[in-house]
Amino acid sequence: MSTLPLPADPEADSRVRAVFDDIRATRKTDFINHLWRALAFDPPLLERTWAEVKALMAQPTLLDPLTKEMVYIAVSIANSCSYCVHSHTAAARAKGMTDAMHAELLAIVALAAKTNHLANGLQLPIDAAFDCSQPS
Secondary structure, three states, X not given: OOOOOOOOOHHHOHHHHHHHHHHHHHHXXXXXXXXXXXXXXXXXXXXXXXXXXXXXXXXXXOOOHHHHHHHHHHXXXXXXXXXXXXXXXXXXXXXXXXXXXXXHHHHHHHHHHHHHHHHHHXXXXXXXXXXXXXXX
């Protein structure tokens, strides 16, 4: 359950309407999901968040769109964000993620969680070969 009610008419605010219009145009859909509707309670937060999402997820960058979605899924799993796991799994499937790719992604996430916990529990020193602060 949401911690605040979704605004009844979020587009009554011109700033919100402008962001929603940009989301619709960028994503080529009329669908505005609950995250954006909820963020409409604070138009400056909505604007900043959409600008970041648009720049990294909706514009061409060094990573391909499917890889971005799969990274988003992995981080959402690590952060226990059910909403984002669902929305980005749907987006990844729309961008070509197969069931086999999804299974492999989940196996990698599970393995990383396990080895992260083991390394943290053992409080291992960083190997010199892995120390990114040192010139290679």
